[in-house]
Amino acid sequence: MTTDEAVADATTPPRAGLRERKKQRTRSALVRAALELFTRQGYERTTVDEIAEAVEVSQRTFFRYFANKEEVAFATQESAECHFFTALCGRPAGEAPLAALRGAVLDAWGNIGEAIEQLVPPELHMRMYRVIESTPSLLAVHLRRTAEMEERLAREIARREGLDVDADPRPRLLVAMFGGVIRVAGKLWTEGEEDSVVTLRDLTAFHLDYVGPTLAEKWDK
Amino acid sequence: MTTDEAVADATTPPRAGLRERKKQRTRSALVRAALELFTRQGYERTTVDEIAEAVEVSQRTFFRYFANKEEVAFATQESAECHFFTALCGRPAGEAPLAALRGAVLDAWGNIGEAIEQLVPPELHMRMYRVIESTPSLLAVHLRRTAEMEERLAREIARREGLDVDADPRPRLLVAMFGGVIRVAGKLWTEGEEDSVVTLRDLTAFHLDYVGPTLAEKWDK
DNA sequence: GAGGCTAATGTCAGCGTCTGACAATTGACA
DNA sequence: TGTCAATTGTCAGACGCTGACATTAGCCTC
Helix, strand or coil: CHHHHHHHHHCCCCCCCHHHHHHHHHHHHHHHHHHHHHHHHCCCCCCHHHHHHHHCCCHHHHHHHCCCHHHHHCHHHHHHHHHHHHHHHCCCCCCCHHHHHHHHHHHHHHCHHHHHCCCCCHHHHHHHHHHHHHCHHHHHHHHHHHHHHHHHHHHHHHHHHCCCCCCCCHHHHHHHHHHHHHHHHHHHHHHCCCCCHHHHHHHHHHHHHCHHHHHCCCCCC | CHHHHHHHHHCCCCCCCHHHHHHHHHHHHHHHHHHHHHHHHCCCCCCHHHHHHHHCCCHHHHHHHCCCHHHHHCHHHHHHHHHHHHHHHCCCCCCCHHHHHHHHHHHHHHCHHHHHCCCCCHHHHHHHHHHHHHCHHHHHHHHHHHHHHHHHHHHHHHHHHCCCCCCCCHHHHHHHHHHHHHHHHHHHHHHCCCCCHHHHHHHHHHHHHCHHHHHCCCCCC
8 A cells, every 4th residue: 555655646656556446446337327327217216226236236335435325426526626626726826815716616617527527427417416406315415515615615715815714704704605606506507408517607607796786785676 | 174273373272172282292392302312412323213212102103293303403493494584574674685684683593582492492402503513414404404594585585675586696696695604603603612692693793794894805904 | 972083193014224243255465 | 376455245233214004092973
């Protein structure tokens, strides 16, 4: 283990051991099978046994890869979120907090493919997003995951601005409001007809532009 | 059934039938027992069998009162949320949207007792709130419930302003941002030492006052 | 106030998620 | 090749939750 990791970190892993590659293949096969089944017949109507059987492993093995049935449903979300967070960290230091968040999310939605295409086809990822939004138990987990991400975002924003996240409420507040806007955009997208990522991106940008007008003291019609 | 309801609706029910009273007693006994156990030994470490046994009913009966184990954990939250929503509906028509939301939430936190004291002691409700925030599965459900409430709030705000909630993004956006602020305040409260409701109320007011400064283009230190 | 009606409850069997324990298999590495 | 350790399979069982059916108990009429 120690030898492998040392080499792997130095360059792109020349070739991880057979054992490791096999594990990766099993894992991604489980993700693909799960998402395929979830999107085809629904999350609740899919059993873990079905997923395991589709990949020809035992149920017990499934639970060694994923702590629970929900976790596999969020495997590609996880990648996408990492992508987004990385985008935020790469933003120029001078940029204002909200502008940085805006830039990062539009960036991430712009090339979601990079983050997940080696795992599943992007189109499946989008279909799964809809399943998450329309399945109560998954939606709940999705919101909790979002809240966890927001905590990380707040810390990054505080770092950029040279503030103490526990002393100044603004980083957390900004991120919480930002998260609310993103959620509204995402929800409206899943309710609409257009599946394309571009639509989601545009919808997000549109809603972010509305933050100012929304907080105006008096709304004009 | 028909006769009873007609009478009950006209005045305050003079005395609901024995059957109905018994049901209410069983239900509230289940809530009390559940919250007592959840706060004492944790949500995950409490089984439905334990709760049922404490009230001397069968497990099956528990599931006739509550769709699942989570639902009983949110019984008092449900009351509190109703209280809050009612407070919003009672706000003067002239008030600006954000001011109305602010007034309603401070109002609701101010006299939480009214909403729940016939069910459980308010202090138990507060302890339960902490359990919810610190139990991942409950936190997830809590956030979903919040999102559902936000949808209702958005519709009420739109109604007040004479807008179509599906055509104008501002009601949903405002409520989403507002919800984010409330959550930050609530989370900080559970992490702190002070249990009192007053502290929560003050913390909420403080964070709401910070919305403007947070969205300023440049943050001053 | 006896008896029929129906709502509430108990009992039982069973499915699905998830976990611990132990045995069997299979890469890794000397 | 043989030893070691990681991965997997098998099995038993706890817990959440549901359908079906039997039992109990409030309600209402005569």
